[in-house]
Amino acid sequence: MQLSFSPAEEKIREVAREFALKEVAPLAEEIDKQGRYPMETVQKMVKVGFTGIGVPEEYGGSGGDEVTKAIVVEELAKKCGSTAAILSIQGILAQAILNFGTEEQKQFYLPQLTSGGKIGAFALTEPNAGSDAGAVRTRAVKDGDDYVITGTKCFITSGGQADYVLVFALTEPAKGLRGMSAILVAKGTPGFSVGKVEDKMGIRASETVELIFDNCRVPQSNLLGKEGKGFSIAMILLDGARIGVAAQALGLAQGALDESVKYMKERSQFGGPIARLQGLQWYIAEMATKTEAARWLMYRAASLKAQGLPHSKEAAMAKLNASENARFVTNLALQIHGGYGFMTDYPLERMLRDAKITEIYEGTSEIHKVVISRAVLG
Ligand code: COS
Secondary structure: OOOOOOHHHHHHHHHHHHHHHHHHHHHHHHHHHHOOOOHHHHHHHHHHOHHHEOOOHHHOOOEOOHHHHHHHHHHHHHHOHHHHHHHHHHHHHHHHHHHHOOHHHHHHHHHHHHOOOOOEEEEOOEOOEOOOHHHOOOEEEEEOOEEEEEEEEEEEEOOOOOOEEEEEEEOOHHHHHHHEEEEEEEOOOOOEEEEEEOOOOOOOOOOEEEEEEEEEEEEHHHEEOOOOOHHHHHHHHHHHHHHHHHHHHHHHHHHHHHHHHHHHHHOEEOOEEHHHOHHHHHHHHHHHHHHHHHHHHHHHHHHHHHOOOOOHHHHHHHHHHHHHHHHHHHHHHHHHOHHHHHOOOOOHHHHHHHHHHOOOOOOOHHHHHHHHHHHHHO
């Protein structure tokens, strides 16, 4: 048994850490305050190869696997939850096409989504289909060689920026979730528009929008995978995406812990650095231990996925644990910083706000308990 990273993985961590320090950290506060999608950083991530992780080079990718991707997301999240979330979600569409696409689809979409700078989004959630993802109402009706899509999706990450969106719609409504299909829709297709742009508590720079499909006509060749298999495709993709959220949560926790250690050594009260106060030392001990536990649960799930082994339960466990830990650690880190932590001059309040969503998106903690308990109880 080995619980360590390979030299190649250590190298990518170094690259990601430097990128986070130079390119991500300086913008984190501004893009949070303005709620601005950092397209310039995204395009830099394209250049450095982060958007191509997990996709073979023959399709424009940069290779690597789920562990590689988790390392990069963790490092970015230490400095900016929004940027980490953007990279994480960008990878889902590429994974969808890599795993379920035809050769033609792979050759057309993957180079664009990896090294080509195009943005992807995943549109499953609807106003009445959140945790109950099978309750999707959006329809895709066959008409000649086309599908005509009608419905509204909400809370779609990067949806307004996306050049391509994977839309989950009912092709056979009578079959419920077993009549759901996954269909690719390109930006600019008539009938496809962006609705409400959400004003959020956290990850404010990762744009979250409503997408409207009003008699949106796309060729049937845009179907991804088999007709009627959309729900299973969504669930498989979410299993992977949950590892990405766990990596974001881990990065946020580690980032907040790092800030706390630094602050406790610098901040002087009662005649010396507050690092010598046992009450705060115990906070640090607890934060560090729980974060280390979250780290290995997450990397184990990532490693299982990278090996092509079942990982649904492990991804749910990793995400449940890492997200609760992120809230716990960022909250204590803010507490350690006292009044300064509450001020926007310090990153702590942003980290706490960014951490909260990790307990909600890509499946709430309660949904993960459903997934885990079903797997454990059989
Ligand atoms: N991998 C592959 N297939 C899966 C799967 C998985 N992880 N989970 C479920 N499926 C398949 C099942 O095997 C079943 O297939 P069959 O039709 O062949 O029997 C089908 O999907 C329906 O599964 P199930 O009966 O478990 O569906 P439920 O309605 O009970 O829903 C939960 C299961 C609650 C787990 C699901 O709705 C869910 O994950 N909800 C949260 C959605 C979410 O994360 N939203 C966030 C979106 S992004 S912000």
